[in-house]
Amino acid sequence: MRSDANIAGPMTDPVPGPRTESAGEGVSRETPPPMDDTPIGRAAQLAVEALGRAGEGLPRPDRTRVMVVANQKGGVGKTTTTVNLAASLALHGARVLVVDLDPQGNASTALGIDHHAEVPSIYDVLVDSRPLSEVVQPVPDVEGLFCAPATIDLAGAEIELVSLVARESRLQRAIQAYEQPLDYILIDCPPSLGLLTVNALVAGAEVLIPIQCEYYALEGLGQLLRNVDLVRGHLNPDLHVSTILLTMYDGRTRLASQVAEEVRSHFGKEVLRTNIPRSVRISEAPSYGQTVLTYDPGSSGSLSYLEAAREIALRGVGVHYEPQHAQTGSGNSQQSISEGIQ
Template identity: 50%
Template sequence: MGKIVALANQKGGVGKTTTAINLAASLAVIGKKILLVDADPQANATSGLGLDINQVNIYDCITGNASAADIIQQCPEIKKLDVLPSSINLVGAETELLEIEDGQKRMKAILEPLKPSYDFILIDCSPSLGLVTLNALVAADSVLIPVQCEYFALEGLGKLLNTIKMTKSKLNPELEIEGFLLTMYDSRLRLANQVATEVREHFGALAFDTIIQRNTRLSEAPSYGKPALLYDAASTGSVNYLNLAKEFIKKNKKTA
């Protein structure tokens, strides 16, 4: 039975989609069967893996016009990686979910039947705490939170953690925090080291040992519709995410 992990942070530009794409690809290359769910109207995870955003997508699943099994696509160059695509239409789901009975549980109903087919289902959430993101938290078993090593990194985390706490108490009692992932790290900057130290001191074992360093290849890869390991397998970003995938698997073996 697969595990559903939501990648969430309402602050934009923290490396959330980059992490979703590259962690999913790295896990698949290692041998795990992965489904990446693009739950962001910007559809960057979809386009970043070379898939067409102008097609039937997760919005059609939410509105009941398509089943997930019918629209899931295989990543062109990674055999064990499937994608449930998104598009700008997903913006409309925020309104439509209000009118659906048990609307906050719609994504759970979509993804639950898919769990036996995958080792992990990763959900790339939008940089907001709207109804679609709430749906992802209700559907998820855990939440992975990227934290960039920059000024204001910890600002707003309290709001996200309160949302997770509320979701756990009222809608999804099994929801746990998968971990905090430090991203965009530059060892030359004193501030980056300060943020890394603060996160480790505050969250302890919940902080991943792996740190994602700032890397040009990670930024370039999406424009070619590839994860970093296909764009430049020797790059620092590729190595970082492969290490994260190994740590992620090891951590989940301990909790299995």
């Protein structure tokens, strides 16, 4: 279990030693500092503020937004971004489904969903045409958040899908047949461009690409963008890259600033103004079967994902957004996403 230090109430006497009062003033010369002057107090206030902002609610999309979280480069924060954005949107009042398309099942683990071999999973939906409603599970601790888990069986789905009819659109058909009302569907893709990722690109309308603020950040993106163009041209005319999210941002390093500037110069307005910081709390949360939103709601990672979710939701209804907590940056180029990276 996580420590409750970050949500602790006021301490009765945080300053050890005697407390003496001034004559006639009725106040202590050694009165403890206000809550917001102590590390625990600041963390508690941030937690309250974060959860308070989450409860404000956001405008709901007029129809379900299906977002594909993809990047063929591993270790860029795809799964972390998927589960934390999904939890953030749900805490804002939306109904959100996470579809775990990665055979490793990390998104299912992070959401506290059981996904051993016998559990009905997205594999059964893709290969055996099982209704999506039969595999979806509610996520513990986050109201309005659901998950279609992945099991190890999914590792063989790439080969099994090859011989099936309409192999590229099986996920799309399953989502279209799903009758429960949803505001968002976030699809966590494997770090490859095989049939699982193609199924996701055919099923979705928006592509969200997490890019880590590290060396070689843009490596391989050209091929992903070409695949998006191919799918748009032949299978899904509605598909487009709507969102670029900078992850693992460390404001103390010049490299992170340079990468952020380079990404913004390539992608312009598609890049969210909110950056996700490099955070120990974000890394720790999955080992407890939680998102960072429930693991440590007052952390910088939690606040950043809440802000990113607000920005995504408001962009969807055409509202201009200024982040309040997260790192921001500016890019001079407004180069179109369709031009990609040469």
